[in-house]
Amino acid sequence: MTASTQLVWLRHDLRVMDNPALYDASQHGPVTAVVTLTPKQWQQHDRAPVQVDLLLRHLKTLQQALGDSGISLKVCQVDDFAAVPEALLALARQLKITHLRFNDQYEWDERIRDDAVETAFQAAGYSVHRYLDQTLFAPGQLLTGQGDYYTVFTPFYKRWLSRLLEVDLTPLPAPNHQSGPVEHDPLPTQLPGWESPIASTLWPAGCEHALARLDHFVDEHLINYDTQRDLPAVEGTSTLSPYLALGAVSIRQCLQAVMAHTQGQVPTGKDGPGRWVAELVWREFYRHIMAGFPRVCRYRAFKTETERLSWREDPEGLSRWQAGQTGFPLVDAAMRQLVQTGWMHNRLRMLTAMFLSKHLLIDWRLGEQFFMQHLVDGDLAANNGGWQWAASTGTDAAPYFRLFNPYRQSERFDLQGEFIRKFIPELHSLSNKSIHQPPTSQCDQLNYPHPCVDLKEARDRVMHAFDAIKVEK
Ligand code: FAD
Numbered sequence: 001m002t003a004s005t006q007l008v009w010l011r012h013d014l015r016v017m018d019n020p021a022l023y024d025a026s027q028h029g030p031v032t033a034v035v036t037l038t039p040k041q042w043q044q045h046d047r048a049p050v051q052v053d054l055l056l057r058h059l060k061t062l063q064q065a066l067g068d069s070g071i072s073l074k075v076c077q078v079d080d081f082a083a084v085p086e087a088l089l090a091l092a093r094q095l096k097i098t099h100l101r102f103n104d105q106y107e108w109d110e111r112i113r114d115d116a117v118e119t120a121f122q123a124a125g126y127s128v129h130r131y132l133d134q135t136l137f138a139p140g141q142l143l144t145g146q147g148d149y150y151t152v153f154t155p156f157y158k159r160w161l162s163r164l165l166e167v168d169l170t171p172l173p174a175p176n177h178q179s180g181p182v183e184h185d186p187l188p189t190q191l192p193g194w195e196s197p198i199a200s201t202l203w204p205a206g207c208e209h210a211l212a213r214l215d216h217f218v219d220e221h222l223i224n225y226d227t228q229r230d231l232p233a234v235e236g237t238s239t240l241s242p243y244l245a246l247g248a249v250s251i252r253q254c255l256q257a258v259m260a261h262t263q264g265q266v267p268t269g270k271d272g273p274g275r276w277v278a279e280l281v282w283r284e285f286y287r288h289i290m291a292g293f294p295r296v297c298r299y300r301a302f303k304t305e306t307e308r309l310s311w312r313e314d315p316e317g318l319s320r321w322q323a324g325q326t327g328f329p330l331v332d333a334a335m336r337q338l339v340q341t342g343w344m345h346n347r348l349r350m351l352t353a354m355f356l357s358k359h360l361l362i363d364w365r366l367g368e369q370f371f372m373q374h375l376v377d378g379d380l381a382a383n384n385g386g387w388q389w390a391a392s393t394g395t396d397a398a399p400y401f402r403l404f405n406p407y408r409q410s411e412r413f414d415l416q417g418e419f420i421r422k423f424i425p426e427l428h429s430l431s432n433k434s435i436h437q438p439p440t441s442q443c444d445q446l447n448y449p450h451p452c453v454d455l456k457e458a459r460d461r462v463m464h465a466f467d468a469i470k471v472e473k
Contacts (some may be wrong), residue, residue, distance in 0.1 A: 004029040007092055007104040008207045009036070009117075010073075011110075013247035014058055015207045016065045018171035020131035021101040026069075026175030032095055033066055033073045034088065035059060039191050040079035045109070045380075046372035050342035051242070052377055053196035054203050055187060058246055061206035062182050070178030075185040081113035085120040092126060101124055103133035103247075106287050107380045108297035110227035135169055135284045136160070136251055139291030149292030151395045153301075156288070156403070157281050164266050198342050203242055203376055210243035210255070218257045225272035230469055231332070232345040233418035238276070239343065241377035244283070254280060265316070277345075289395050296384050296394075299365050306393035311363035320452050321356050322370055324423070325404040327451035330410035330433060331355050333423035342376035344347045351404050353390035358403045359458040361465060364391035392466070400466040403459055412443050424448070 228236025332350035388394025417435035
């Protein structure tokens, strides 16, 4: 009998440790791993160059780690998802594999791609195995009493917590060491058109780095997460999002690190560990929403009636927002942080998203796209969920009449103006009091724009827009 030979297709699970598909494959026979690079598809999905740059650097480190386990990493570069089944089949034939294994993803295009791969492999006589990896509970596993997907976070969160102890959080070990020669495919260090303007030192690659970041966060910052998580000038959050998005670190590894800290207690409270776990559950919630309501992957509002909102055409407002030139310091500092570093603090993502969709009444989809094009942690579920929350078009969204006042947010969360000064050097000389709302008389002198919108008028305008769809209902 011929031994079974395994092909593991790695996607957003780019790690050797605690990788269900990879580990299981190594229990069944010789393993080869493969990644697919699909630049044209990334363009369609608005992937950011900074994220592609991190991916390529990360793959180098992964190749090394796989090699240490005796596993070769093959690379299939094709244009888009449609070409993936044939490319993988060709590789499978060449390597004479018998089994294909991969961890599931839940974005709509990815699901179509994965189903097409599965169908093509099964038709060709290969056996295909898919695994749960991205979330602790698979979409569909946590449902309401009526058997529906949860559309409100709090009951989902409570249910998730109540079932946490059912899950074995012990991360899987590295795959069994493989004998035989390691024959990696060459990896591109850069792809034409994907050069990133952001220094690679800002986002070091590799699982070791991701795990060190997790340890550092849990050791130094977890305990104060509840009080520091909203302060953009402070290192109060984990900045693990780029690594979770790539799968350089797993959700189980994160949870295990927290539970080690809480001596195995489920972190349910409003303290640091409890709040951090709640954020990880938001990540999971939006993945379930994406799987249960795939329209959100197709630029559709979760609340379908909000499709009728009359968004404003305002190219100038949009470009001032993108360039960090709105005249509202905290909004501008945040947008500059995004463009300069590929990352933005969560409080500021909420603020800038609300500013665009509410104060400027510009279609949230344009903001969602711009974020995706610049984020090192760009993730369809979280980004779409965050945008639709801010625009009040989404599941469990902010009520439509809720608008963050950019000046008040600034006084509350950047009291000393430290964050603003970091990204808007023009305002450096202003006092801690006036930096939040620079006196109009000083704007020209400081070469800083006047506010692009009157807050009261903006509020009336957005209320009117939402009232109009209520009447039409
Ligand atoms: P921490 O505070 O340390 O949280 C730990 C992890 O929990 C994060 O790494 C992330 O994986 C997850 N998480 C935290 N908050 C959320 C949230 N509100 N929703 C979903 N998951 C969350 N997150 C992304 O990973 N990718 C995105 O493209 C993205 N776009 C967003 C767009 C908007 C408009 C908003 C409001 C939020 C968005 N978020 C996104 C969620 C959140 O802002 C980031 O996950 C967080 O800022 C990342 O920083 P951190 O790793 O230090 O988070």
